Amino acid sequence: MYNTEVTQASNFVEGVDFAFLLILGISFFFLIALTAAMVFFIIKYNAKKHPKPKEIHGSNTLEIVWTVIPFLLTLLMFYYGWIGWSPMTKPPKDSMEVTVYGRMWNFLFEYENGRKSDTLFLPKGQPVKLNLVALDVLHSLYIPAFRVKQDMVPGKEDNFMWFEPQKEGTYEIFCAEYCGLQHSYMYSWAKVLEDSTFQSWYQDTTQVVAAIESPTAAGKRIMQNIGCFACHTLDGSKLVGPSFKGIYGTTRTVKTGREKREIVADDAYIINSIYDPASDVVDGYSKGLMLSYEGQLSDEDIGLIIEYLKTVK
Amino acid sequence: MQTTNANEEVNYLEYKGKYSGIWGWIFSTDHKRIGLLYLYSIAIMFVVGAFLGLAMKLELIAPGKTIMNAATYNATFTVHGVIMIFMIVIPGLPAVFGNFLMPIMIGAKDVAFPKLNLLSWWLYVAGVLLILTALLFGPGVPDTGWTFYAPYSFKTGTNLLPAIFGAFVLGFSSILTGLNFLVTIHRLRAPGMKWLKLPLFVWTLYGTAWIQLLATPVVGITLVLVSLERVFGIGVFDPVLGGDPVLYQHLFWIYSHPAVYIMILPAMGAISEIIPTFAQKGIFGYKALIISTMAIAFVGYLVWGHHMYTAGMSGTAQYYFSLLTFFVAIPSAIKVFNWISTMYKGSIKLDTPFYWAASFIFVFMIGGLTGLVLGALATNIYVHDTAFVVAHFHFIVFGGVGFSFFGAIHYWYPKIFGKMYDKYWANVGWIVFFIGFMTLYTPMFYLGMQGMPRRYYDYLEEFHGGNILSTFGSWIMITGLVIIITNLIRSARKGEKAGINPWGGKTLEWRVPSPPPLENWDEIPVIGEEESKYF
Numbered sequence: 001m002y003n004t005e006v007t008q009a010s011n012f013v014e015g016v017d018f019a020f021l022l023i024l025g026i027s028f029f030f031l032i033a034l035t036a037a038m039v040f041f042i043i044k045y046n047a048k049k050h051p052k053p054k055e056i057h058g059s060n061t062l063e064i065v066w067t068v069i070p071f072l073l074t075l076l077m078f079y080y081g082w083i084g085w086s087p088m089t090k091p092p093k094d095s096m097e098v099t100v101y102g103r104m105w106n107f108l109f110e111y112e113n114g115r116k117s118d119t120l121f122l123p124k125g126q127p128v129k130l131n132l133v134a135l136d137v138l139h140s141l142y143i144p145a146f147r148v149k150q151d152m153v154p155g156k157e158d159n160f161m162w163f164e165p166q167k168e169g170t171y172e173i174f175c176a177e178y179c180g181l182q183h184s185y186m187y188s189w190a191k192v193l194e195d196s197t198f199q200s201w202y203q204d205t206t207q208v209v210a211a212i213e214s215p216t217a218a219g220k221r222i223m224q225n226i227g228c229f230a231c232h233t234l235d236g237s238k239l240v241g242p243s244f245k246g247i248y249g250t251t252r253t254v255k256t257g258r259e260k261r262e263i264v265a266d267d268a269y270i271i272n273s274i275y276d277p278a279s280d281v282v283d284g285y286s287k288g289l290m291l292s293y294e295g296q297l298s299d300e301d302i303g304l305i306i307e308y309l310k311t312v313k
Numbered sequence: 314m315q316t317t318n319a320n321e322e323v324n325y326l327e328y329k330g331k332y333s334g335i336w337g338w339i340f341s342t343d344h345k346r347i348g349l350l351y352l353y354s355i356a357i358m359f360v361v362g363a364f365l366g367l368a369m370k371l372e373l374i375a376p377g378k379t380i381m382n383a384a385t386y387n388a389t390f391t392v393h394g395v396i397m398i399f400m401i402v403i404p405g406l407p408a409v410f411g412n413f414l415m416p417i418m419i420g421a422k423d424v425a426f427p428k429l430n431l432l433s434w435w436l437y438v439a440g441v442l443l444i445l446t447a448l449l450f451g452p453g454v455p456d457t458g459w460t461f462y463a464p465y466s467f468k469t470g471t472n473l474l475p476a477i478f479g480a481f482v483l484g485f486s487s488i489l490t491g492l493n494f495l496v497t498i499h500r501l502r503a504p505g506m507k508w509l510k511l512p513l514f515v516w517t518l519y520g521t522a523w524i525q526l527l528a529t530p531v532v533g534i535t536l537v538l539v540s541l542e543r544v545f546g547i548g549v550f551d552p553v554l555g556g557d558p559v560l561y562q563h564l565f566w567i568y569s570h571p572a573v574y575i576m577i578l579p580a581m582g583a584i585s586e587i588i589p590t591f592a593q594k595g596i597f598g599y600k601a602l603i604i605s606t607m608a609i610a611f612v613g614y615l616v617w618g619h620h621m622y623t624a625g626m627s628g629t630a631q632y633y634f635s636l637l638t639f640f641v642a643i644p645s646a647i648k649v650f651n652w653i654s655t656m657y658k659g660s661i662k663l664d665t666p667f668y669w670a671a672s673f674i675f676v677f678m679i680g681g682l683t684g685l686v687l688g689a690l691a692t693n694i695y696v697h698d699t700a701f702v703v704a705h706f707h708f709i710v711f712g713g714v715g716f717s718f719f720g721a722i723h724y725w726y727p728k729i730f731g732k733m734y735d736k737y738w739a740n741v742g743w744i745v746f747f748i749g750f751m752t753l754y755t756p757m758f759y760l761g762m763q764g765m766p767r768r769y770y771d772y773l774e775e776f777h778g779g780n781i782l783s784t785f786g787s788w789i790m791i792t793g794l795v796i797i798i799t800n801l802i803r804s805a806r807k808g809e810k811a812g813i814n815p816w817g818g819k820t821l822e823w824r825v826p827s828p829p830p831l832e833n834w835d836e837i838p839v840i841g842e843e844e845s846k847y848f
Contacts, residue, residue: 012691015691016691016692016694016695019689019691019692020686020691020692020695023685023686023689023692024686026682026685027682027683027685027686030646030678030682031678031679031682034649034650034653034674034678035675035678037653038653038656038671038674038675041653041656041657041659041661042656042661042663042671045592045656045657045658045659045660045661046660046661046663047593047660047661047662047663050658050659050660050661051660052660053592053593053594053658053659053660054594054658054659055594055595056594056597056654056657056658057595057597057598057599058597058598058599058600058601058651059597059598062598062650062654063598063601063647066646066647066650067643067647070642070643070646070647071640071643074639074640074642074643074685075639077639077685077688077689078632078635078636078639078688078689080689080691081635081688081689081690081691081692081693082632082635082689082690082691083691084689084690084691084692085631085690085691085694086628086690088691088694089628136464136468137464137465137468138462138464138465138558140623140698142698142764142766144695144763144764145764147691147694147695148694149623149694149695149697149698150623150625151623151624151625153552153558153559153624153625154464154552154553154558155552155553155555155556155557155558156552156559156625159625172764172773174764174766175766176623176697176698176699176766176767177462177698178387178457178458178462178465178767178768179465180387180456180465180468180469181383181384181387181456182383183387183768183769183770184383184766184768184769184770184771184772185771187773288468
């Protein structure tokens with residue numbers, strides 16, 4: 001279904017892979033040579049064959065040789081590591097900017113024209129700068145096929161990464177920094193498209209049209225984008241948060257502060273649960289895991305979400 | 314020099330003092346008994362930690378849920394890490410073999426402050442109990458990973474505070490041991506035991522002691538700040554309160570990177586004792602090994618940033634840390650060259666401790682060389698926080714420290730217990746363990762290069778193959794471990810009596826009876842001018 005090879009799909013691949021091969025080459029040479037020397041000595045100078053040891057206390061020449069040669073090799077490896085990394089810090093001025101929101105436990109990509117997506121659509125051959133925003137704890141955006149990774153640090157300004165996708169295909173995006181319960185499910189996909197295909201996706205307004213025609217489908221799409229289903233299922237099973245199955249209109253037992261009370265899941269309840277999730281916590285679930293979505297979801301968005309939730313039976 | 318001990322003197326195991334039974338042990342200020350107290354407590358914790366590791370590997374044998382849910386898995390790797398790092402590898406060799414052997418090796422009757430030494434062990438036990446409390450009581454097992462990274466460590470609802478306080482107390486245990494060893498090595502060397510006659514194991518303990526003394530307080534301060542932040546919300550690390558999560562990482566690694574050298578230096582020291590004994594000749598490059606020890610201890614302070622290349626440090630900091638990381642590799646390489654050269658023209662006796670030492674060199678080289686991949690900037694960005702890193706540090710911390718620990722226990726066992734273990738089963742245990750170790754950890758390099766992040770409860774299908782192999786390796790390794798431990802326990806009762814010097818070792822501990830008498834020496838030995846230039 002997806003292209004899952006660790007392919008070489010960005011402008012950084014060459015620099016990173018060269019440094020990797022150089023270091024691995026030097027490493028294998030020393031590992032094999034030194035292991036061979038050790039095994040050879042163990043066999044040749046075995047006490048049975050070589051009963052009289054010869055005292056050799058050291059050799060300054062050798063010490064200098066095996067200090068200077070590794071020193072020069074480390075400089076070489078450092079240099080190529082630096083050369084491969086250095087361009088990662090300098091995004092071109094004509095980069096397309098995408099803001100990435102990371103939260104427990106999904107990524108949301110927001111484009112310059114306001115288009116939001118849970119999948120990172122990219123035009124081939126166009127430098128892309130990702131501005132990284134973490135909304136709760138540390139995350140790390142990692143695209144192995146592009147050889148890039150950058151931590152998303154809450155509160156850190158001007159935190160970015162950039163790359164130029166060079167090969168069409170679908171590549172994995174992982175969260176590489178441990179971020180709690182569902183860390184291993186915090187992944188998405190980068191889809192690199194021909195520029196024309198990308199533009200038609202980017203300029204696509206049918207999403208807006210669809211919202212008018214089918215509020216439930218639009219509501220589901222919003223919830224997928226913002227990542228509700230990382231913690232809430234549709235089938236009744238329990239994750240970090242309660243399931244959405246048959247939620248609308250039912251009576252729920254919640255804890256308000258320390259008080260337990262019954263509440264009907266109506267529009268007001270759903271709006272409040274999205275904007276102020278800590279105020280009424282469903283009995284049996286932990287407070288504080290869900291943060292407010294105020295500023296990320298508009299009242300219209302929530303209206304569409306409610307329309308969708310009504311259909312989840 | 315003459316051995317001045319009367320052989321009929323009561324040894325430290327049988328000695329009866331003011332207290333008897335178990336009290337005679339936990340109130341004993343004898344450095345040898347304290348060394349064994351550490352050995353037993355560490356061994357118990359190691360069995361727990363190894364069991365948790367085995368459970369994690371079993372969970373990862375297939376994608377999706379195998380034996381536990383995600384919450385349990387996250388708690389398991391956290392507790393595995395905390396136990397293995399803070400309770401086993403950091404105290405490991407210095408507390409067990411350093412305590413037992415260092416005073417004898419320098420010709421002293423005990424450490425400089427025997428009561429403080431006992432206090433160190435009590436603090437160790439107190440720290441362990443505090444952390445176990447965190448596991449058994451309260452709202453949930455800590456699930457932050459052993460690094461306690463902010464701000465997640467403030468958000469999790471689990472029982473973190475007792476665990477942090479426990480780690481804090483363990484830190485004091487480590488500081489006091491370091492202080493004690495420094496004073497002992499400076500003040501209690503036997504007449505004629507000049508600095509450049511000290512055994513290399515003692516030299517590595519000396520370098521380690523400085524790190525314990527100078528670096529451990531930083532983690533103590535950090536853990537206090539985390540506690541204050543959790544209780545009072547002072548806002549040093551939490552971005553919501555205007556703090557900086559990256560500051561936490563700096564403070565954490567300023568200690569925890571040198572801590573890796575606390576672990577590995579004495580391991581290197583033990584190898585530097587074993588190889589010359591079994592090659593039946595002096596060590597090659599005695600002074601080079603001392604200089605490299607001190608260079609590692611010093612430069613090791615200055616490389617912590619290589620854990621943080623992706624955290625968003627300034628560009629200058631990035632290449633500064635990368636360059637220094639490469640420099641710290643050089644003294645380690647020098648050590649390997651000197652160890653292998655010691656075998657040249659030796660007369661090598663193939664006994665269990667030598668097998669462990671030779672395989673130590675092999676796994677340590679793999680661990681060190683893959684460290685170069687992680688030290689370089691471009692490649693680090695690619696494999697940081699993946700299974701590659703997990704493989705690398707298990708090769709260093711478990712391969713390096715673990716192999717050295719097993720080598721050391723098989724080397725000094727006859728001295729400590731006065732009995733010889735069954736050599737056949739010891740060798741079988743070694744080869745099974747070695748094969749299991751390689752099968753367990755080598756595939757993780759490959760998984761990391763494929764892009765599998767670490768601390769993953771579940772994974773995509775493409776990572777399945779490597780994980781199956783790795784889990785399979787964990788079963789082999791555990792089998793080896795069971796053979797080794799069973800053999801050692803059984804031999805303490807049933808083993809043949811060992812003589813004073815079963816291996817032909819040159820250092821001073823091989824001149825006292827096995828097991829040594831209470832105060833080691835009736836009369837402090839005097840080291841002659843010409844004697845034992847290359848211990």
